[in-house]
Amino acid sequence: MAGPRNISVSEASRPLLPRHAKLKYDETRKVWVILAPERVLAPDEIAVEVLQLCDGKRSVGDVSDQLAAKYAAPREAILADVIVMLQDLADKGFLTEAREKTP
């Protein structure tokens, strides 16, 4: 059960927030927050947009496609930024990956 969970984020990863991390809009402070045990993170607006697309079904590549289309921007640059942001979140323990059930 306790297999290694170090996540290496790549274009093919299908990340999502783990159960203990919840993305929520804080009405009182008018900011987006990620709630986690003993921590509240304040993701910036791009991080929020990326995380809203990370549902465990879309791959990082799919997410980048969508953002590239939305901002009419070079996909490769976006992909690189998204991977850096998600890897940072993973290293902090706030990202998990959908596991392959059937390939």
Next chain:
Amino acid sequence: MSDVLPTIPPDASDSLAVLEKSRSTAETFGIPLAVLLEITHRCPLQCPYCSNPVELDRSGKELTTDEWKKVLSELAEIGVLQVHFSGGEPTARKDLVELVKHASDVGLYTNLITSAVLLTRERLGELADAGLCHVQISFQGIEEGLADRVAGYKGGHRKKLEVAKWTRELDLPLTVNAVMHRQNLHQLPDIIQMSIDLDADRLEVANVQYYGWALKNRAALMPTVAQLDECTAIVEEARERLKGRLTIDYVVPDYYALRPKKCMGGWGRQFFNISPAGKVLPCHAAESITGLDFLSVRSNHSIAWIWQNSDAFNRYRGTGWMKEPCKSCEFREIDFGGCRCQAFALTGDAANTDPACALSPLHETIFKQAEAEAEGETNRFLYRNFAGGTLESGNDA
């Protein structure tokens, strides 16, 4: 870096900043993001370092189910995001599932801080269904001989391991909380491995803080300087090795530091807790300071009013209350003079500099005394209970 996503900075960690809760002393104080709810002081364990006050609230004084629900709704309304259900042992309250459900319904992130020994698998399942977000289980050691002795509860360690396993089977995230002291620090490497084996996401290595019960037991608990240095090295190595796998939060005892800790982020700045009887407190030890009148949620004031305006919260807020050496110290807004409860317990005046600070005139004396205790032979515990404590039998060494 791409110029189309300018808000992702080169250092991506900035895009996920831990929300800064502190404010300048001139500002009004925003409602804390997280609140600790000590819903009962009842507990089957008798840990000699318990963070509850020596004067425990009896069950008859506890807030009712409806009163706690009202508190939860009020907290969510004023902008609190997280609540920690703690105690005592929170599962000793029969209405815990109902309270967690209500907290979830009003949008709060819920954490259960438990000794786990009273939980059944069925009840843990009910808590999960009620929306519980996270479980934190305390461990007193790595094997039952020592762990059960520290907790003063036979069979506790084995039960904790079982509940930790159920927690993960129910897909609830798990934090292992390990309170460390002289008599169990040698087990730290194994506690880290145990956390991995239990599939925990997070480990709290919390050295005992010496107030209340722990202060009474200081001679039996205080680690040596060498033990602490080793502990720090072990934590640092494990953090690097287990990055992304296990988050390790580390709390050092402040006796051996030169600078005091910024206790609670400063009095009345980032934190409050609510006691079983409904008192709104600047920290869980605050009632040990005599002469302060802490208001209850049963008073006719709102929680927000108590936080912002009550005398007890304003007494040690900011820097205006300080005496020398704090008053003119360049660090006064960095650490706010350390811990008020510790200052009161060790000097008799909560407005004195916390003796953990090297600038306190009492620092040398207290440090030397603690060091002598750490090298001493007293291992016998005074167990925490409603009877004012019971001395351990058969461990006179």
